[in-house]
Amino acid sequence: MNIYKYASPATFYPLAGRLIPWFAVLAAMLAAVGLYLGLYLAPPDFQQGEVYRIIFIHVPTAWMAMIIYLVMAAYGVMALSFNARLSSMMMEALAPTGAMFTVLALWTGALWGKPTWGAYWVWDARMTSTLILLFLYVGYIALTHAIEDKKRADKAGALLVIVGSVNVPIIYFSVKWWNTLHQGASVSVTSGSKMASMMALGMLVMALACWMYAIAVALVRVRAIIIERELENGGAANWLNTLDTQDMQVGLGKPRQLTR
Amino acid sequence: MALGPVKSGKGEPGQAEFAPEQGFLRAIARDTRLAFRSKGEVIQALVFFVVVVSLFPLAIGPETALLKRIAPGVVWVAALLSVLLTLPRLFASDYQDGTLEQLMLSPFPLPVMVAGKMGAHWLASGLPLALIAPLLGLQFGLDSRELGVLVASLILGTPILSMLGAIGAALTLGVRGGSILVALLILPLYIPVLIFGAGAVEAVAAGMDYGANLSLLGAGLLIGGLTTPFAVAAAVKISLD
Secondary structure (H helix, E strand, O other), rough: HHHHHHHOOHHHHHHHHHHHHHHHHHHHHHHHHHHHHHHHHOOEEEOOOOHHHHHHHHHHHHHHHHHHHHHHHHHHHHHHHHHHHHHHHHHHHHHHHHHHHHHHHHHHHHHHHHHOOOOOOOOOHHHHHHHHHHHHHHHHHHHHHOOHHHHHHHHHHHHHHHHHHHHHHHHHHHHHHHHEEEEOOOOOOOOHHHHHHHHHHHHHHHHHHHHHHHHHHHHHHHHHHHHHHHHHHHHHHHHHHOOOHHHHHHHOOOOOOEEE | OOOOOOOOOOOOOOOOOOOOOHHHHHHHHHHHHHHHHHHHHHHHHHHHHHHHHHHHHHHHHOOOHHHHHHHHHHHHHHHHHHHHHOOOOHHHHEEEEEEHHHHOOOOOOHHHHHOOOOOOOOHHHHHHHHHHHHHHHOOOOOHHHHHHHHHHHHHHHHHHHHHHHHHHHHHHHOOOHHHHHHHHHHHHHHHHHHHHHHHHHHHOOOOOOOHHHHHHHHHHHHHHHHHHHHHHHHHHHHHEE
Protein backbone atom coordinates (compact mmCIF):
# COMPACT_ATOMS: atom_id res chain seq x y z
CA MET A 1 0.00 0.00 0.00
CA ASN A 2 1.42 3.31 -1.01
CA ILE A 3 0.83 5.73 1.82
CA TYR A 4 2.58 8.63 0.09
CA LYS A 5 -0.43 9.12 -2.11
CA TYR A 6 -2.08 10.64 0.96
CA ALA A 7 0.45 13.47 0.87
CA SER A 8 -1.76 15.14 -1.68
CA PRO A 9 -4.56 17.25 -0.22
CA ALA A 10 -6.99 15.79 -2.73
CA THR A 11 -6.51 12.22 -1.51
CA PHE A 12 -6.02 13.18 2.12
CA TYR A 13 -9.38 14.92 2.25
CA PRO A 14 -11.53 11.77 2.11
CA LEU A 15 -9.12 9.89 4.37
CA ALA A 16 -9.40 12.60 6.99
CA GLY A 17 -13.15 12.48 6.65
CA ARG A 18 -13.17 8.78 7.41
CA LEU A 19 -10.82 9.14 10.38
CA ILE A 20 -12.61 11.99 12.14
CA PRO A 21 -15.48 9.95 13.64
CA TRP A 22 -13.04 7.42 15.09
CA PHE A 23 -10.96 10.02 16.86
CA ALA A 24 -13.98 11.95 18.02
CA VAL A 25 -15.59 8.91 19.56
CA LEU A 26 -12.30 7.87 21.15
CA ALA A 27 -11.91 11.35 22.61
CA ALA A 28 -15.40 11.32 24.06
CA MET A 29 -14.99 7.86 25.57
CA LEU A 30 -11.56 8.58 27.03
CA ALA A 31 -12.81 11.88 28.44
CA ALA A 32 -15.74 10.14 30.08
CA VAL A 33 -13.47 7.49 31.61
CA GLY A 34 -10.88 10.07 32.64
CA LEU A 35 -13.39 12.37 34.27
CA TYR A 36 -14.97 9.47 36.06
CA LEU A 37 -11.55 8.42 37.34
CA GLY A 38 -10.60 11.93 38.30
CA LEU A 39 -13.76 13.37 39.69
CA TYR A 40 -15.20 10.28 41.29
CA LEU A 41 -12.72 7.49 41.87
CA ALA A 42 -9.54 9.36 42.79
CA PRO A 43 -9.18 10.10 46.51
CA PRO A 44 -9.10 13.67 47.85
CA ASP A 45 -5.65 15.14 48.19
CA PHE A 46 -3.97 15.20 51.59
CA GLN A 47 -3.18 18.91 51.46
CA GLN A 48 -5.60 20.42 49.01
CA GLY A 49 -8.77 18.46 49.47
CA GLU A 50 -11.08 18.42 46.52
CA VAL A 51 -9.82 21.50 44.71
CA TYR A 52 -6.81 19.62 43.31
CA ARG A 53 -9.15 17.86 40.89
CA ILE A 54 -8.71 20.66 38.41
CA ILE A 55 -5.39 18.98 37.71
CA PHE A 56 -7.26 16.54 35.48
CA ILE A 57 -7.92 19.36 33.03
CA HIS A 58 -4.94 21.57 33.78
CA VAL A 59 -2.08 19.13 33.29
CA PRO A 60 -3.40 17.40 30.12
CA THR A 61 -4.09 20.74 28.45
CA ALA A 62 -0.63 21.98 29.39
CA TRP A 63 0.95 18.85 27.96
CA MET A 64 -1.07 19.18 24.77
CA ALA A 65 -0.12 22.84 24.43
CA MET A 66 3.53 21.89 24.37
CA ILE A 67 3.17 18.73 22.31
CA ILE A 68 1.11 20.47 19.64
CA TYR A 69 3.80 23.12 19.25
CA LEU A 70 6.40 20.41 18.75
CA VAL A 71 4.18 18.64 16.23
CA MET A 72 3.74 21.94 14.42
CA ALA A 73 7.51 22.33 14.34
CA ALA A 74 7.86 18.83 12.89
CA TYR A 75 5.32 19.70 10.20
CA GLY A 76 7.25 22.89 9.61
CA VAL A 77 10.45 20.97 8.99
CA MET A 78 8.57 18.72 6.54
CA ALA A 79 6.97 21.69 4.84
CA LEU A 80 10.30 23.42 4.29
CA SER A 81 12.34 20.38 3.30
CA PHE A 82 9.77 18.60 1.11
CA ASN A 83 7.90 21.69 -0.02
CA ALA A 84 4.72 19.86 0.95
CA ARG A 85 1.50 21.84 1.00
CA LEU A 86 -0.30 19.40 3.22
CA SER A 87 2.29 19.74 5.98
CA SER A 88 1.74 23.50 6.05
CA MET A 89 -2.00 22.97 6.07
CA MET A 90 -1.68 20.63 9.06
CA MET A 91 0.42 23.27 10.82
CA GLU A 92 -2.26 25.85 10.15
CA ALA A 93 -4.92 23.44 11.35
CA LEU A 94 -3.15 22.69 14.61
CA ALA A 95 -2.30 26.24 15.61
CA PRO A 96 -5.72 27.38 16.90
CA THR A 97 -6.13 24.16 18.85
CA GLY A 98 -2.69 24.58 20.39
CA ALA A 99 -3.50 28.15 21.33
CA MET A 100 -6.79 27.06 22.84
CA PHE A 101 -5.07 24.41 24.97
CA THR A 102 -2.54 26.99 26.13
CA VAL A 103 -5.29 29.39 27.15
CA LEU A 104 -7.12 26.56 28.94
CA ALA A 105 -3.94 25.57 30.77
CA LEU A 106 -3.34 29.14 31.90
CA TRP A 107 -6.97 29.67 32.83
CA THR A 108 -7.34 26.46 34.82
CA GLY A 109 -3.97 27.12 36.37
CA ALA A 110 -5.14 30.51 37.57
CA LEU A 111 -8.38 29.04 38.89
CA TRP A 112 -6.35 26.43 40.73
CA GLY A 113 -3.92 28.99 42.04
CA LYS A 114 -6.45 31.16 43.80
CA PRO A 115 -7.62 28.66 46.41
CA THR A 116 -4.22 26.99 46.83
CA TRP A 117 -1.64 29.77 46.57
CA GLY A 118 -3.93 32.69 47.32
CA ALA A 119 -3.36 34.42 44.00
CA TYR A 120 -4.60 33.95 40.47
CA TRP A 121 -1.19 34.59 38.95
CA VAL A 122 2.19 34.15 40.61
CA TRP A 123 4.78 34.36 37.83
CA ASP A 124 6.29 31.01 38.57
CA ALA A 125 8.52 29.48 35.92
CA ARG A 126 6.01 27.15 34.30
CA MET A 127 3.17 29.62 34.23
CA THR A 128 5.34 32.29 32.68
CA SER A 129 6.77 29.90 30.12
CA THR A 130 3.26 28.80 29.14
CA LEU A 131 2.28 32.42 28.71
CA ILE A 132 5.23 32.91 26.38
CA LEU A 133 4.19 29.78 24.50
CA LEU A 134 0.80 31.42 23.98
CA PHE A 135 2.56 34.44 22.50
CA LEU A 136 4.44 32.13 20.14
CA TYR A 137 1.18 30.55 18.96
CA VAL A 138 -0.47 33.93 18.48
CA GLY A 139 2.57 35.18 16.60
CA TYR A 140 2.36 32.26 14.19
CA ILE A 141 -1.35 32.79 13.59
CA ALA A 142 -0.81 36.52 13.09
CA LEU A 143 2.01 35.98 10.61
CA THR A 144 0.17 33.42 8.49
CA HIS A 145 -2.93 35.58 8.39
CA ALA A 146 -1.01 38.72 7.48
CA ILE A 147 0.74 37.31 4.43
CA GLU A 148 -1.58 37.06 1.46
CA ASP A 149 0.41 34.73 -0.76
CA LYS A 150 -0.31 31.28 0.64
CA LYS A 151 2.97 29.67 -0.36
CA ARG A 152 4.97 32.41 1.24
CA ALA A 153 2.74 32.36 4.32
CA ASP A 154 3.27 28.62 4.68
CA LYS A 155 7.04 28.79 4.50
CA ALA A 156 7.32 31.88 6.69
CA GLY A 157 5.11 30.27 9.32
CA ALA A 158 7.15 27.08 9.16
CA LEU A 159 10.39 28.98 9.70
CA LEU A 160 8.85 30.93 12.57
CA VAL A 161 7.65 27.77 14.32
CA ILE A 162 11.03 26.10 13.89
CA VAL A 163 12.86 29.11 15.32
CA GLY A 164 10.29 29.27 18.11
CA SER A 165 10.62 25.62 19.00
CA VAL A 166 14.40 25.92 19.20
CA ASN A 167 13.84 28.82 21.54
CA VAL A 168 11.32 27.12 23.81
CA PRO A 169 13.96 25.30 25.92
CA ILE A 170 16.00 28.51 26.12
CA ILE A 171 12.96 30.46 27.20
CA TYR A 172 12.01 27.85 29.78
CA PHE A 173 15.51 27.74 31.18
CA SER A 174 15.82 31.49 31.38
CA VAL A 175 12.43 31.88 33.05
CA LYS A 176 13.32 29.17 35.56
CA TRP A 177 16.58 31.00 36.29
CA TRP A 178 14.73 34.28 36.67
CA ASN A 179 12.20 32.68 38.93
CA THR A 180 14.66 31.03 41.31
CA LEU A 181 16.76 34.19 41.50
CA HIS A 182 13.77 36.29 42.40
CA GLN A 183 12.58 33.88 45.08
CA GLY A 184 9.21 33.17 43.60
CA ALA A 185 6.40 31.87 45.77
CA SER A 186 7.32 28.47 47.18
CA VAL A 187 4.82 26.59 45.13
CA SER A 188 5.10 22.96 44.36
CA VAL A 189 2.74 20.96 42.26
CA THR A 190 2.25 17.46 43.57
CA SER A 191 5.11 15.62 41.93
CA GLY A 192 4.30 12.61 39.83
CA SER A 193 6.03 10.00 41.92
CA LYS A 194 4.15 10.91 45.04
CA MET A 195 0.80 10.97 43.34
CA ALA A 196 -1.72 8.30 44.06
CA SER A 197 -1.97 5.87 41.19
CA MET A 198 -5.60 6.71 40.58
CA MET A 199 -4.72 10.38 40.11
CA ALA A 200 -1.89 9.57 37.74
CA LEU A 201 -4.10 7.22 35.76
CA GLY A 202 -6.84 9.82 35.54
CA MET A 203 -4.39 12.42 34.28
CA LEU A 204 -3.02 10.02 31.71
CA VAL A 205 -6.47 9.09 30.42
CA MET A 206 -7.47 12.74 30.20
CA ALA A 207 -4.24 13.50 28.36
CA LEU A 208 -5.07 10.80 25.82
CA ALA A 209 -8.57 12.21 25.53
CA CYS A 210 -7.20 15.67 24.80
CA TRP A 211 -4.84 14.17 22.26
CA MET A 212 -7.63 12.36 20.41
CA TYR A 213 -9.69 15.54 20.53
CA ALA A 214 -6.81 17.56 19.12
CA ILE A 215 -6.37 15.10 16.24
CA ALA A 216 -10.08 15.05 15.46
CA VAL A 217 -10.37 18.83 15.51
CA ALA A 218 -7.20 19.28 13.46
CA LEU A 219 -8.53 16.88 10.82
CA VAL A 220 -11.83 18.75 10.61
CA ARG A 221 -10.00 22.04 10.33
CA VAL A 222 -7.54 20.79 7.73
CA ARG A 223 -10.43 19.65 5.58
CA ALA A 224 -11.85 23.16 5.70
CA ILE A 225 -8.42 24.58 4.87
CA ILE A 226 -8.07 22.22 1.92
CA ILE A 227 -11.41 23.32 0.53
CA GLU A 228 -10.63 26.99 1.08
CA ARG A 229 -7.32 26.75 -0.71
CA GLU A 230 -8.72 24.78 -3.60
CA LEU A 231 -11.44 27.38 -3.98
CA GLU A 232 -8.83 30.12 -3.97
CA ASN A 233 -6.88 28.35 -6.65
CA GLY A 234 -9.97 28.00 -8.77
CA GLY A 235 -9.46 24.29 -9.32
CA ALA A 236 -12.11 23.39 -6.82
CA ALA A 237 -14.92 22.70 -9.20
CA ASN A 238 -13.41 19.65 -10.87
CA TRP A 239 -11.86 18.25 -7.76
CA LEU A 240 -14.87 18.66 -5.56
CA ASN A 241 -17.01 16.97 -8.13
CA THR A 242 -14.83 13.89 -7.97
CA LEU A 243 -15.62 13.47 -4.31
CA ASP A 244 -18.37 11.22 -3.17
CA THR A 245 -21.41 13.28 -2.19
CA GLN A 246 -21.59 11.37 1.06
CA ASP A 247 -18.02 12.24 1.88
CA MET A 248 -18.61 15.89 1.14
CA GLN A 249 -21.33 15.97 3.73
CA VAL A 250 -18.97 15.00 6.54
CA GLY A 251 -18.03 18.34 8.06
CA LEU A 252 -19.22 20.41 5.15
CA GLY A 253 -22.95 20.23 5.16
CA LYS A 254 -24.80 20.10 1.92
CA PRO A 255 -22.51 20.01 -1.09
CA ARG A 256 -22.51 23.10 -3.22
CA GLN A 257 -23.80 22.92 -6.74
CA LEU A 258 -20.66 23.69 -8.67
CA THR A 259 -21.67 22.70 -12.15
CA ARG A 260 -24.94 23.03 -13.91
CA MET B 1 28.90 51.01 -3.65
CA ALA B 2 29.79 47.81 -5.39
CA LEU B 3 28.35 44.71 -3.89
CA GLY B 4 29.74 42.26 -6.39
CA PRO B 5 33.39 41.30 -6.88
CA VAL B 6 35.75 44.10 -7.73
CA LYS B 7 39.12 43.60 -9.32
CA SER B 8 41.61 43.96 -6.51
CA GLY B 9 44.97 45.29 -7.52
CA LYS B 10 46.97 42.54 -5.83
CA GLY B 11 47.04 38.82 -6.34
CA GLU B 12 45.76 36.78 -9.21
CA PRO B 13 42.35 37.53 -10.64
CA GLY B 14 39.60 35.38 -9.22
CA GLN B 15 41.42 34.63 -6.02
CA ALA B 16 40.21 36.77 -3.13
CA GLU B 17 37.33 38.44 -4.89
CA PHE B 18 34.66 35.98 -3.88
CA ALA B 19 35.93 35.36 -0.39
CA PRO B 20 33.06 35.45 2.10
CA GLU B 21 34.94 37.87 4.38
CA GLN B 22 34.99 40.35 1.55
CA GLY B 23 31.26 40.08 1.23
CA PHE B 24 30.77 40.52 4.95
CA LEU B 25 33.02 43.57 5.08
CA ARG B 26 31.37 45.13 2.07
CA ALA B 27 27.88 44.54 3.45
CA ILE B 28 28.66 45.90 6.88
CA ALA B 29 30.53 48.90 5.46
CA ARG B 30 27.74 49.73 3.05
CA ASP B 31 24.95 49.45 5.55
CA THR B 32 26.80 51.38 8.24
CA ARG B 33 27.55 54.12 5.79
CA LEU B 34 23.91 54.25 4.72
CA ALA B 35 22.66 54.21 8.28
CA PHE B 36 24.88 57.05 9.40
CA ARG B 37 24.12 59.03 6.31
CA SER B 38 20.64 59.62 7.67
CA LYS B 39 21.80 60.46 11.17
CA GLY B 40 18.29 61.61 11.94
CA GLU B 41 17.07 58.01 12.13
CA VAL B 42 19.83 56.96 14.47
CA ILE B 43 19.19 59.90 16.73
CA GLN B 44 15.45 59.34 16.64
CA ALA B 45 15.91 55.84 18.04
CA LEU B 46 18.16 57.23 20.77
CA VAL B 47 15.66 59.92 21.66
CA PHE B 48 12.88 57.35 21.78
CA PHE B 49 15.00 55.32 24.17
CA VAL B 50 15.59 58.30 26.44
CA VAL B 51 11.93 59.36 26.36
CA VAL B 52 10.61 55.92 27.22
CA VAL B 53 13.03 55.57 30.10
CA SER B 54 11.98 58.98 31.38
CA LEU B 55 8.33 58.02 31.27
CA PHE B 56 8.67 55.55 34.08
CA PRO B 57 9.63 57.94 36.87
CA LEU B 58 6.84 60.20 35.66
CA ALA B 59 4.41 57.34 35.94
CA ILE B 60 5.67 55.80 39.15
CA GLY B 61 7.02 58.72 41.18
CA PRO B 62 10.54 59.96 41.90
CA GLU B 63 11.17 57.89 45.01
CA THR B 64 14.87 57.02 44.74
CA ALA B 65 14.85 53.58 46.25
CA LEU B 66 12.04 52.43 43.97
CA LEU B 67 13.69 53.90 40.88
CA LYS B 68 16.97 52.25 41.70
CA ARG B 69 15.19 48.92 41.92
CA ILE B 70 13.36 49.19 38.63
CA ALA B 71 16.20 50.84 36.70
CA PRO B 72 17.72 47.73 35.06
CA GLY B 73 14.36 46.44 33.92
CA VAL B 74 13.19 49.79 32.64
CA VAL B 75 16.37 50.51 30.70
CA TRP B 76 16.37 47.04 29.20
CA VAL B 77 12.71 47.12 28.17
CA ALA B 78 13.20 50.54 26.61
CA ALA B 79 16.24 49.21 24.74
CA LEU B 80 14.15 46.30 23.49
CA LEU B 81 11.43 48.61 22.21
CA SER B 82 13.90 50.98 20.59
CA VAL B 83 15.60 48.15 18.72
CA LEU B 84 12.19 46.85 17.64
CA LEU B 85 11.35 50.22 16.15
CA THR B 86 14.53 50.32 14.10
CA LEU B 87 14.08 46.82 12.66
CA PRO B 88 12.07 47.71 9.56
CA ARG B 89 15.02 49.81 8.42
CA LEU B 90 17.09 46.63 8.15
CA PHE B 91 15.54 45.32 4.96
CA ALA B 92 12.74 47.64 3.92
CA SER B 93 14.57 50.12 1.72
CA ASP B 94 16.68 47.43 0.10
CA TYR B 95 13.57 45.38 -0.54
CA GLN B 96 11.78 48.29 -2.13
CA ASP B 97 14.46 49.28 -4.59
CA GLY B 98 15.49 45.74 -5.53
CA THR B 99 18.88 45.72 -3.86
CA LEU B 100 17.85 42.79 -1.72
CA GLU B 101 17.27 40.67 -4.79
CA GLN B 102 20.70 41.63 -6.06
CA LEU B 103 22.14 40.61 -2.73
CA MET B 104 20.52 37.24 -3.15
CA LEU B 105 21.99 36.87 -6.61
CA SER B 106 25.47 38.04 -5.70
CA PRO B 107 28.31 35.52 -5.63
CA PHE B 108 28.79 36.03 -1.92
CA PRO B 109 26.81 33.67 0.28
CA LEU B 110 23.59 35.26 1.43
CA PRO B 111 24.10 34.38 5.13
CA VAL B 112 27.36 36.31 5.05
CA MET B 113 25.77 39.38 3.49
CA VAL B 114 22.89 39.22 5.90
CA ALA B 115 25.32 38.93 8.83
CA GLY B 116 26.95 42.10 7.59
CA LYS B 117 23.59 43.85 7.53
CA MET B 118 22.82 42.70 11.06
CA GLY B 119 26.21 43.92 12.24
CA ALA B 120 25.64 47.30 10.66
CA HIS B 121 22.19 47.47 12.23
CA TRP B 122 23.72 46.88 15.63
CA LEU B 123 26.36 49.53 15.07
CA ALA B 124 23.65 52.05 14.27
CA SER B 125 21.09 51.08 16.91
CA GLY B 126 22.32 48.82 19.71
CA LEU B 127 25.74 50.35 20.21
CA PRO B 128 24.52 53.96 20.59
CA LEU B 129 21.90 52.72 23.04
CA ALA B 130 24.54 50.97 25.10
CA LEU B 131 26.73 54.05 25.11
CA ILE B 132 23.98 56.41 26.21
CA ALA B 133 22.61 54.05 28.86
CA PRO B 134 24.97 55.25 31.64
CA LEU B 135 23.36 58.70 31.52
CA LEU B 136 19.95 57.14 32.01
CA GLY B 137 21.28 54.90 34.73
CA LEU B 138 22.49 58.00 36.56
CA GLN B 139 18.97 59.42 36.32
CA PHE B 140 17.79 56.38 38.19
CA GLY B 141 20.50 56.57 40.80
CA LEU B 142 22.63 53.59 39.78
CA ASP B 143 26.20 53.64 41.02
CA SER B 144 29.27 53.18 38.87
CA ARG B 145 29.58 49.42 39.25
CA GLU B 146 25.99 48.93 38.23
CA LEU B 147 26.42 51.31 35.32
CA GLY B 148 29.42 49.35 34.13
CA VAL B 149 27.53 46.09 34.20
CA LEU B 150 24.56 47.77 32.53
CA VAL B 151 26.71 48.87 29.61
CA ALA B 152 28.36 45.47 29.41
CA SER B 153 25.03 43.69 29.39
CA LEU B 154 23.69 46.01 26.71
CA ILE B 155 26.79 45.61 24.55
CA LEU B 156 26.48 41.84 24.79
CA GLY B 157 22.72 41.74 24.52
CA THR B 158 21.80 44.26 21.83
CA PRO B 159 23.57 42.34 19.05
CA ILE B 160 21.38 39.37 19.93
CA LEU B 161 18.37 41.67 19.67
CA SER B 162 19.51 42.79 16.24
CA MET B 163 20.00 39.21 15.12
CA LEU B 164 16.68 37.89 16.35
CA GLY B 165 14.95 41.01 15.11
CA ALA B 166 16.41 40.44 11.67
CA ILE B 167 14.54 37.13 11.51
CA GLY B 168 11.30 38.95 12.22
CA ALA B 169 12.08 41.73 9.79
CA ALA B 170 12.94 39.27 7.02
CA LEU B 171 9.80 37.20 7.56
CA THR B 172 7.52 40.23 7.39
CA LEU B 173 8.99 41.99 4.36
CA GLY B 174 6.33 43.96 2.59
CA VAL B 175 3.56 42.62 4.80
CA ARG B 176 0.95 45.10 5.97
CA GLY B 177 0.89 45.82 9.67
CA GLY B 178 4.66 45.27 9.60
CA SER B 179 5.98 46.93 12.73
CA ILE B 180 3.49 45.58 15.22
CA LEU B 181 3.63 42.17 13.62
CA VAL B 182 7.41 42.05 13.94
CA ALA B 183 7.07 43.04 17.59
CA LEU B 184 4.52 40.28 18.19
CA LEU B 185 6.75 37.69 16.55
CA ILE B 186 10.05 38.68 18.09
CA LEU B 187 9.24 39.79 21.63
CA PRO B 188 8.80 36.22 22.95
CA LEU B 189 12.22 35.39 21.56
CA TYR B 190 13.67 38.50 23.20
CA ILE B 191 12.54 37.45 26.65
CA PRO B 192 15.61 35.36 27.60
CA VAL B 193 17.90 38.23 26.56
CA LEU B 194 15.84 40.60 28.69
CA ILE B 195 15.94 38.25 31.66
CA PHE B 196 19.70 37.80 31.59
CA GLY B 197 20.47 41.39 30.69
CA ALA B 198 18.41 42.98 33.40
CA GLY B 199 19.34 40.13 35.71
CA ALA B 200 23.03 40.97 35.42
CA VAL B 201 22.49 44.50 36.68
CA GLU B 202 20.11 43.37 39.39
CA ALA B 203 22.68 40.82 40.53
CA VAL B 204 25.40 43.41 40.92
CA ALA B 205 22.93 45.73 42.67
CA ALA B 206 22.17 42.95 45.14
CA GLY B 207 25.87 42.29 45.62
CA MET B 208 25.73 38.89 43.95
CA ASP B 209 27.84 37.50 41.17
CA TYR B 210 26.82 38.84 37.78
CA GLY B 211 29.26 36.76 35.76
CA ALA B 212 26.77 34.00 35.03
CA ASN B 213 24.30 36.37 33.43
CA LEU B 214 26.94 38.03 31.29
CA SER B 215 28.37 34.64 30.32
CA LEU B 216 24.96 33.45 29.20
CA LEU B 217 24.51 36.60 27.17
CA GLY B 218 27.89 36.00 25.60
CA ALA B 219 26.91 32.42 24.84
CA GLY B 220 23.70 33.64 23.28
CA LEU B 221 25.68 36.09 21.19
CA LEU B 222 28.00 33.38 19.92
CA ILE B 223 25.25 30.90 19.15
CA GLY B 224 23.13 33.61 17.60
CA GLY B 225 26.01 34.82 15.50
CA LEU B 226 26.54 31.34 14.15
CA THR B 227 22.93 30.34 13.51
CA THR B 228 20.82 33.43 12.85
CA PRO B 229 22.48 34.40 9.56
CA PHE B 230 21.25 31.13 8.09
CA ALA B 231 17.77 31.58 9.48
CA VAL B 232 17.60 35.15 8.21
CA ALA B 233 18.92 34.12 4.80
CA ALA B 234 16.23 31.44 4.62
CA ALA B 235 13.62 34.00 5.65
CA VAL B 236 14.80 36.45 2.99
CA LYS B 237 14.59 33.75 0.34
CA ILE B 238 11.09 32.86 1.49
CA SER B 239 9.98 36.47 1.35
CA LEU B 240 11.48 37.19 -2.03
CA ASP B 241 10.31 34.18 -3.99
